[in-house]
Amino acid sequence: MELTLNQVHKQFSAKKAVKGISIRFNHGVYGLLGSNGAGKTTLMRMICGILNPSSGTIHMNGEEISHMGERYRDMLGYLPQDFGYYPDFSAEEFLWYVGSLKGLSLHAAKGKARELLQRVALSEVARSKIRTFSGGMKQRLGIAQAMLNDPSVLVLDEPTAGLDPKERVRFRNLIADLAKDKIIILSTHIVADVEYIADQILVMKQGALLMTGTVEQLTAAMEGLVWTCHISSREVEEWNGRYCISNLRHEGDQVELRIVSKVKPADRSTTSVVPTLEDFYLYHFQDEQAAIAGEGK
Structure with a gap:
């Protein structure tokens, strides 16, 4: 069939x-x-x-x-x-x-x-x-x-x-x-x-x-494009404006960010991580997500 x-x-x-x-x-x-x-x-x-x-x-x-x-x-x-x-x-x-x-x-x-x-x-x-x-x-x-x-x-x-x-x-x-x-x-x-x-x-x-x-093929295409790093809570707004952030988690005075980006974020704690399908989606549709967020302002 x-x-x-x-x-x-x-x-x-x-x-x-x-x-x-x-x-x-x-x-x-x-x-x-x-x-x-x-x-x-x-x-x-x-x-x-x-x-x-x-x-x-x-x-x-x-x-x-x-x-x-x-x-x-x-x-x-x-x-x-x-x-x-x-x-x-x-x-x-x-x-x-x-x-x-x-x-x-x-x-x-x-x-x-x-x-x-x-x-x-x-x-x-x-x-x-x-x-x-x-x-x-x-x-x-x-x-x-x-x-x-x-x-x-x-x-x-x-x-x-x-x-x-x-x-x-x-x-x-x-x-x-x-x-x-x-x-x-x-x-x-x-x-x-x-x-x-x-x-x-x-x-x-x-x-x-x-x-x-x-799923494996699509996420494999994202290798080297997904990162985690730790920053101070006061820096979150600045980083949110610079990068596509797929997840954010508070750890005491620090915040762990999961970032989808072609360029490695400039922070000493940045490490490359295994991508997910959600990372793939955000990477390819981040322009539309940003437009929707802008309409809500």
């Missing part, structure tokens, strides 16, 4: 939202990482056939998806970022309803709903109203509805937004379990969401594909 994008562009009036992306997806989890506005949602909507590319092609097993119609939709499961629920439906009623929209008989929808609610750990609340669910429970129900047609391709747009840490871990474990025989494409701006489960990470910036690779 292979999903292939070849020089995919998307233009909205004067704005080019996606710029010439080419990538091949096979079985496994792909983390689409980038800041808000990077073009992740637009790309995913094109993969799902909701939007057509302005130019370029998307193929599933060698056939262009725009020519496949219902055959491609039957292979696809999608959880959009702002998924609409019917609050007065129970979890099982909601899945029966979505199943009918996907062409399942009521008998088949009931059987599939029972199986999926157990898989996403919601079987005990199958008859509870959705309005009583936490954010994490709703997201797991969203995964269940996307799985009703047993899709080969599962597309999840910012699925952990608003979840607490415990729910995020539960969600990541669920995705890892589902990935055995599927293509799963998960977009996020939360580094930890992809760091632990993604087989490949695709980094998007301003509509373009900046880099792809495993």
